[in-house]
Amino acid sequence: MAPESGVRIKGMVEASFVDWDGNIVCTLFLPGCNFRCGFCFNHELVLAPEGLEDVPLEYVREYLRANRDFLDGVCITGGEPTLHGIQELCRMVKELGLGVKLDTNGSNPEVVASLIDSGLVDFVAMDVKAPFDDGSYSLVSGVEVRAERLRRCAELIASRVEHEFRTTVVPGVHTPEVVEDIARALAELGARKYVLQKFIPELAMSEELRRLKPMRDEEMDALVEVAGRYIDVVRWRGR
Numbered sequence: 001m002a003p004e005s006g007v008r009i010k011g012m013v014e015a016s017f018v019d020w021d022g023n024i025v026c027t028l029f030l031p032g033c034n035f036r037c038g039f040c041f042n043h044e045l046v047l048a049p050e051g052l053e054d055v056p057l058e059y060v061r062e063y064l065r066a067n068r069d070f071l072d073g074v075c076i077t078g079g080e081p082t083l084h085g086i087q088e089l090c091r092m093v094k095e096l097g098l099g100v101k102l103d104t105n106g107s108n109p110e111v112v113a114s115l116i117d118s119g120l121v122d123f124v125a126m127d128v129k130a131p132f133d134d135g136s137y138s139l140v141s142g143v144e145v146r147a148e149r150l151r152r153c154a155e156l157i158a159s160r161v162e163h164e165f166r167t168t169v170v171p172g173v174h175t176p177e178v179v180e181d182i183a184r185a186l187a188e189l190g191a192r193k194y195v196l197q198k199f200i201p202e203l204a205m206s207e208e209l210r211r212l213k214p215m216r217d218e219e220m221d222a223l224v225e226v227a228g229r230y231i232d233v234v235r236w237r238g239r
């Protein structure tokens with residue numbers, strides 16, 4: 001079945017070894033986002049997607065069809081993919097015999113629940129940017145956020161689908177105490193995997209954050225140790 005005409009694809013990595021642990025995937029980038037995180041490294045996709053060329057769906061479909069023996073699945077990322085009607089895109093991928101991994105900021109729990117319940121996603125990675133309170137979350141995500149919706153999304157992901165939760169750790173923002181708060185909250189929701197991502201200053205949306213230095217490896221190790229007290233599988237990325 002053809003994906004809805006409303007779904008625009010603004011970028012494609014034909015074969016990625018890093019977007020779904022243990023799998024080789026084709027990664028598709030969808031435009032736009034309802035958050036404005038200062039550390040976002042995809043800001044062109046978020047702020048000015050109209051300047052990026054569309055990748056034709058027909059091209060994507062034919063690429064996937066020709067490479068479905070080599071690929072394990074497709075990673076649908078953004079931006080925020082749940083802002084678009086991605087059901088038919090997921091269905092197209094599944095009909096080719098490939099798995100679907102969804103990246104989300106967790107702001108659309110109803111959409112995520114529907115995708116999981118329809119069997120259209122196999123793995124969901126949700127960013128958890130701050131402890132689940134409105135003030136902390138709004139500060140980090142750059143927009144006013146109702147943290148209860150994000151907590152609800154994390155809860156349904158933790159209980160219904162293979163998953164990972166992840167936090168991009170920004171120096172001075174994600175202190176050991178903050179990471180501990182997030183890990184504790186995720187553990188209470190049943191999270192089984194938590195990944196800390198090293199912040200890359202030179203790619204940040206915020207000019208102010210571009211002046212920061214990323215955390216050192218030893219600091220990342222220490223954060224993993226803190227979060228590992230609560231969740232079985234914890235690691236960091238960005239070496």
Ligand code: SF4
Nearest residue numbers: 033035037040079105
């Ligand atoms: S939610 Fe993700 S894509 Fe959206 S602004 Fe934040 S980091 Fe960027």
